[in-house]
Amino acid sequence: MITLIRGGWVLTMSERELPAGDVLVTDGTIEAVGVGLTAPPGAEVIDATGMLVLPGLVDTHRHTWQTPLRHLGAQWSLTDYLRRLLHDIGARFRPEDVYAGTLLGALAALDGGVTTLVDWSHIQDSPRTADASVAALRDAGIRAVFAHCDRLRPHGQPRSGTHLAELRRAREELLPEDPKDGALVTLAMGAHGPDFTDIESTVTDFALARELGIPITTHVAVGRPGPHQRGIAAMDGAGLLGPDLTVVHANGASADDLRRLADHGVSASISPQIELTMPELGASVALRRMLAAGIRPGLSVDSESVASADLFTQMRFALAAHRTDTDNEQEKEPPLPAIEALRLATVDGARTAGLADQVGTLEPGKAADLIMLRADAVGLAPVRAAADAVVLAAHPGMVDTVLVAGRTVKRDGRLLADLDRARELAAATADHVLGAGDPTLVTDR
Numbered sequence: 001m002i003t004l005i006r007g008g009w010v011l012t013m014s015e016r017e018l019p020a021g022d023v024l025v026t027d028g029t030i031e032a033v034g035v036g037l038t039a040p041p042g043a044e045v046i047d048a049t050g051m052l053v054l055p056g057l058v059d060t061h062r063h064t065w066q067t068p069l070r071h072l073g074a075q076w077s078l079t080d081y082l083r084r085l086l087h088d089i090g091a092r093f094r095p096e097d098v099y100a101g102t103l104l105g106a107l108a109a110l111d112g113g114v115t116t117l118v119d120w121s122h123i124q125d126s127p128r129t130a131d132a133s134v135a136a137l138r139d140a141g142i143r144a145v146f147a148h149c150d151r152l153r154p155h156g157q158p159r160s161g162t163h164l165a166e167l168r169r170a171r172e173e174l175l176p177e178d179p180k181d182g183a184l185v186t187l188a189m190g191a192h193g194p195d196f197t198d199i200e201s202t203v204t205d206f207a208l209a210r211e212l213g214i215p216i217t218t219h220v221a222v223g224r225p226g227p228h229q230r231g232i233a234a235m236d237g238a239g240l241l242g243p244d245l246t247v248v249h250a251n252g253a254s255a256d257d258l259r260r261l262a263d264h265g266v267s268a269s270i271s272p273q274i275e276l277t278m279p280e281l282g283a284s285v286a287l288r289r290m291l292a293a294g295i296r297p298g299l300s301v302d303s304e305s306v307a308s309a310d311l312f313t314q315m316r317f318a319l320a321a322h323r324t325d326t327d328n329e330q331e332k333e334p335p336l337p338a339i340e341a342l343r344l345a346t347v348d349g350a351r352t353a354g355l356a357d358q359v360g361t362l363e364p365g366k367a368a369d370l371i372m373l374r375a376d377a378v379g380l381a382p383v384r385a386a387a388d389a390v391v392l393a394a395h396p397g398m399v400d401t402v403l404v405a406g407r408t409v410k411r412d413g414r415l416l417a418d419l420d421r422a423r424e425l426a427a428a429t430a431d432h433v434l435g436a437g438d439p440t441l442v443t444d445r
């Protein structure tokens with residue numbers, strides 16, 4: 001199967017930007033990027049005239065199962081979110097509800113040009129739930145890192161006791177392949193980590209992930225900086241930091257913590273929208289401090305209960321967070337160029353997700369995960385600075401075409417999926433977990 005994408009404004013997100021370039025795709029892999037490439041016999045030709053051609057975006061942390069609970073937490077604090085959504089409503093999720101949420105969330109991600117998703121699934125309580133998650137990711141057709149994590153229980157309640165056995169089963173029976181083997185869905189450990197459990201169980205959890213050869217992602221140093229933020233130092237003291245680890249948020253990390261992470265090659269995922277809008281989550285984003293420490297984070301949606309489904313929003317919040325960082329009140333540093341936000345959402349996201357060799361740039365040998373945006377959209381034309389246009393003004397409605405591993409999942413602005421089914425399943429889940437009769441059950445006005 002050969003596809004030639006012809007005549008688009010190609011932002012490779014590596015060295016090159018081609019205002020009228022072509023991308024040649026063979027069997028799901030990028031074979032060439034250039035100007036005036038000829039279509040081999042039998043090739044499908046996609047006319048990209050008037051389009052911006054970019055690598056697919058990478059979301060490095062999304063609790064996709066929560067999609068049926070969209071926008072319920074607009075006024076929630078972090079405490080509200082943990083108590084209501086994770087402890088209370090989360091306990092009512094059945095495997096079919098996890099399927100419904102993961103399917104609709106993954107489709108919404110694709111609609112907005114997110115071709116790779118780290119599905120941070122802290123709702124796992126049985127093998128059937130893991131099966132449901134992976135089935136939904138595969139049915140959506142997205143590239144995904146399924147981060148398996150047991151459901152977070154209220155403080156003081158014991159964990160299930162079976163999560164490590166379930167993770168081992170998921171590795172051996174469900175997702176034995178690695179990204180380098182060409183698998184579209186691969187496994188990671190979502191670990192509660194020292195801040196949500198304790199350092200002893202973190203040591204046990206990480207040891208299993210490393211035995212199984214899968215990456216680890218954990219929420220840590222969430223909220224305001226201060227002496228109470230001891231998680232990163234504790235992990236360092238226990239010898240747990242390494243390049244297979246991603247820390248999520250870390251907006252409360254101290255300069256020493258960030259140095260520890262950088263020294264060990266730890267990657268980071270930041271969620272600028274929720275970090276700037278949810279009370280107790282800190283009202284700050286560590287982007288500027290991370291960049292100063294040599295850490296280039298990936299971006300993430302986190303939860304659609306409190307954030308938009310797309311990464312364009314996250315890019316804009318990231319830019320705002322960096323430029324309004326009060327540590328830079330004297331404006332000692334120049335403003336972060338807008339294209340840097342697009343780098344966070346592509347090449348840096350790919351590295352954070354452990355997929356730097358597979359996605360994140362348009363280069364020969366990488367998977368053909370790419371998106372086309374309408375440069376003639378009424379809200380975008382005339383385009384003169386392509387990357388700046390994407391960061392400042394693009395939205396999912398401008399995403400015309402999406403390819404994952406060379407397979408077209410969105411074309412002419414429409415997802416090629418059964419959206420009615422996905423919406424109906426998610427609505428049924430919302431009715432089940434929230435109650436059909438009382439839409440105000442979990443919302444404070």
Ligand SMILES: [Zn+2]
Nearest residue numbers: 061219248302
């Ligand atoms: Zn999260």
